[in-house]
Amino acid sequence: MVKEIMSGNEAIARGAWEAGCSFAAAYPGTPSTEIIENLSVIKEVSSRWANNEKTALDMAIGASIGGLRSLAAMKHVGLNVAADPLCAVGYTGVNAGLVVVTADDPGCHSSQNEQDNRLYALLAKLALVEPSDSQECKDFIKAAFEISERFDIPVLFRVTTRICHSKGMVELEQPGEIPVKPYQQNRQKYCMLPAMARVRHAFREESLKELEEYANTCALNRIEWAHDRKLGIVTSGISYQYAKEVFGDSASILKLGLTNPMPKALLREFCSAVDNIYVIEEGEPFIENAIKSLGFACTGKEKIPILGELNAKIVRDALVGQEAQAGYSIDLQAPPRPPVLCAGCPHRGFFFTLKKNKKHIVAMGDIGCYSLGVGEPFGGFDISTCMGAGISGTIGLAKALEMQGDPRKVLGMVGDSTFFHSGLTSLIDVIHANANVIACVLDNSITAMTGHQVNAGSSKDVQGNEVAAIDLVAIIRALGVPNERLRVVDPLDLKAVQEAFTAAVAVKGPFVIVTKRPCALIKEVARANAGKHCQVDPDKCVGCKACTLIACPAMAFKDNKALVADPASCTACGLCMQMCKFDAISRVGE
Amino acid sequence: MTTNILLVGVGGQGTILMSKVLTAGLAQMGYDIKMSEIHGMSQRGGTVITQIRFGDKVYAPNIGEKEADVIVSFEKVEALRALPFLKNGGTMVTDEHEIYSMPVLTGKAEYPSNALVALAEAVENLAIIPARAKALELGNVRVQNICLLGALVKVLKLKGVDWKGLLASFVPEKALAINQQAFDAGYAMI
CATH class of the missing domain: 3.40.50.920 (Rossmann fold)
Structure with missing residues (x-):
């Protein structure tokens, strides 16, 4: 038997393949992202990044009813987005097996909450399977597809960060034939109108009793x-x-x-x-x-x-009780090391300018790399809850400030992937409500925080196929935003960003700012910037510290002079040069 | 008997590759292995921690305070931060390299100048090694991790594995020689 060391996510992908799963959809979200990344390299499985978790689950349900064993994967809060189809498919059941992977994040390693999604299995009336290591991730996903088909029920496959991102030895088996069940029209089962839903609810209660009998004796327990x-x-x-x-x-x-x-x-x-x-x-x-x-x-x-x-x-x-055990401690504090915007991050120019304009603005954040803009020194926003809310939340906040006579304008931000996820519907609300807000889309051409997944704005899909890239600026124009209320700027051009802010604050009603600049860590971008970095001329540097206001991790201040302490991570983005009034910083390696 | 190892550093320093090579070698030795690395936000210049446990049969993938047999730190202050995890009598290996976090760069926090002195006073089994400096000397700062791997293999007395041969499966061919040199250098530092 071949054994390999695998993470839980790798083992889930392997297990799905071995089980004959041939359709998989997901929206990236830590700790679930690597499931689709690992499935996407298997050509027998049609894998795709969806715009959000609901569309991912919708797709997988369609594939299951159509006859393909299907999988949808998402992080725990993503299942909130997908809760609508989840509760519906609890009634319809499946044709070919359907497994929904929820990757929960106890400890909030990279999430806004610690919700325990096992409770969704009760709510949506699903089978719930919980593996305890990588081997079980692989074995149980195969069992999950069997259970799904045998009991005509979707399976909620609940893992946690420590399962997803831990590795252990896994025994590999060979995948069999890809099963395809014929699609059969069955409106009583798949059309959830009230008359049919009542019948399917009764079916589900009975099937759960049968599944309970199985649970009492099956090998999973x-x-x-x-x-x-x-x-x-x-x-x-x-x-x-x-x-x-x-x-x-x-x-x-x-x-x-x-x-x-x-x-x-x-x-x-x-x-x-x-x-x-x-x-x-x-x-x-x-x-x-x-x-x-x-x-x-x-x-x-x-x-x-x-x-x-x-x-x-x-x-x-x-x-058992605490054992008194000797250990080590010293009376010296390690300074905190919070995650920060990377050197060369295009969001830095946006947040620096936002801070400069804070007198006129109250800002709302969203979920993505730009959530790091909340930290020092930018303090980029006051409120952040969930995806898309950075835009739609502004409507209510703006009304509340208006009623209090607060003259500040409310600004909201989403990224490009977040825009496609749920920012688009939020922006439609802003435009339709004629809300007095500044809606910002920080477009870095990638879903960056989760490790660079393609999104609807990309010209390639996860399996490398050429696809139509969706032009988000064209969408924004199509919503009826006129030129005078729209700015598309390079966030590394501080003058242009400031001009956009000035225009946005000056008018009443909706204003849209799109910052466009690819993430510095995208392979092609990093390759193009390789070897380039900025350099401080110590003779010209007067030690005014203006360049440190952009909070670039590649820069340091030592002996009363600024210096590019980490030229390897510097991308020569030039923000520090724009900050320097003494012409002390230049680009080298170009 | 289970051996617990903690690798700590700053996002981007190469702890993940180091743990991959280490676990591949441990697998060749026939050990059961669990390895845990939490990634996501921590990649962005934050602290990164990789936990590796090996033995006849390993259950939990993570390590609690006072449970690590060996801690390898890629950076001084991270060694300080990880110290509560060191088991009594355990070994700490740390690079002498300093990386300033944003609170330090913006003057909100101070980088302790006497971290190594304090560590040396507290920990009996401490090795301070210039792995990053050696990597720079060899011509690629990125082989710091393999230099530290060499040191860790020596500390753990892991015999019977062709570690330098194993590197071929993890690094590009043109970088193999420098990685092997880094391994040897790290091995000789202990």
Whole structure:
């Protein structure tokens, strides 16, 4: 058997391929992004980046009903966007298997919240599968496709950051034939009008009972009995690994892999056989509540934190007690190292100018690299919630400020990918409401934060095919934004950005600013900039520190002089040159 | 017995490639391995942490405080930050290189000038090595990671793997020789 070390995301992609999945769609989002990236190199699987999570799931549902085993993948908050089709497909069920991967982020490694998407399985009435390592990611995804078809139900496949981004050994198998189920018209099943939906709801309640029977005996749920039965642990997902790490073989463990519907008979069997029950799970008391509803007392969230990510030490400290253990500490603070806008980042010119105009503006942010603009020294925005809200949220905020007599204009920002995701519908609201706001699209030609995925503005798709690039400026013009209320500027041209801000603040009503400049880390851009960097002439530098106001990580200030301390990361973007009144900075290597 | 290793550095320093080569070698030795690297926002000049655990059977992919047998730091202050993770009697290997974070650059925080002295006073098994300087001397700053890998392999006494041969599967052919030199140099620094 061939073994390979794989991340959870790689194993999910491999498992889907081995299971004969032939359609996959997703919107990039950490920690889920690498699933599609790994599937996209397999030519038998039609893989695509969708505009948002809802369109991704819509596509996958269409493919499933059409007869292809299909997968949609997204980060946890993405499932909120896709919740509408998710709840509908809970009723329709599938033709070929449908698996929806939700990658949750306990600990908020790169997310705005820690929501536990297992709760969606209850809401949308789906089967819920939770792997606990890379091997199970591969094995369980295959089981998930089987369950989906056998019980005519979509499967919610719940992983977490620590599963997605951890690697472990995985035994590879060979993919079989790609199964294609014939498409068959069935309006009673697939058209969710009220009369049909009522019938399908009844079907789903019955099918969940059958699935529960299966869950009681299937291999995804198993008991590991210890010699004595004093202590029983019920757990799922990554928490199983922490339970094994802490308790080894000294406690009996009910390891759950299929957690909706809950295998009640199995839970009863296990809980009746042990003296004390610990429930070890990250996030919400999902399993704990199920056990308590069966009338068993257990220890769960009263000791295991509901906040953040778990590890073996947290579990040990909570359930076994803290060991007094020697370690190291020194009385010296490491200065913080928050993530920052990269050297050469085009957003820097926008945020520097925004800060200069802050007297006239209240800003709202959004989700993407530009969310890093909130930090020092820019303090780029006051409010940031979710994707698209950076534009639509401005409408309400502007009205509120107007009613308070606050003369400041509200500005909102999205990126290019975010514009296509949900910023477009938000901008339509702004235009249609004639809202007194400045809507900014920071177009860096890529979905950058998640690691450079193509989007609707790109001329190639994820599999490298030539596709029609959508021109977002043309869309904005088509919404009826006249030339005098639209500026398309290079964010590295500080004068042009300031001119746009001045014009935007001067008029009442909607104004749109599009900054256009590709991310400096895009391979072709980086190649074109290779070897170029800026250089400070120490004889001309007077130490005024003006160049440090742009907060470029490639620059430093030492011995009363500015210097380009990291020429390798400097892209010679020239912002620092524009800041210098003494002509002390020049480009070299061109 | 499970061995816990922490690699810490700053986004873009090459901790990921280092962990890939290390785990490939450990796999050749027949160990069960778990490796965890959280990426996303941390790439953007923030602190990056890679956790590697190996042994006969490994469950959890991550390491708690006071659990690391060896910490390899690509940067001084990151060594300081990771210190609470070092197990009593564990080994800390750190590059002497300094990278200033944005709060330091903007004067909001101070970069400690005596980090290495303080570390040396606190940690018995400390190796301060000039891996980045060596990489620069060899002609490519990016081989700092392989230099540190050489040092780590020596610390862990990992025998029976052709580490320099293994590098061929991870770096382009034209960069193989310099990576192998960096490995040797790091190995000799311990």
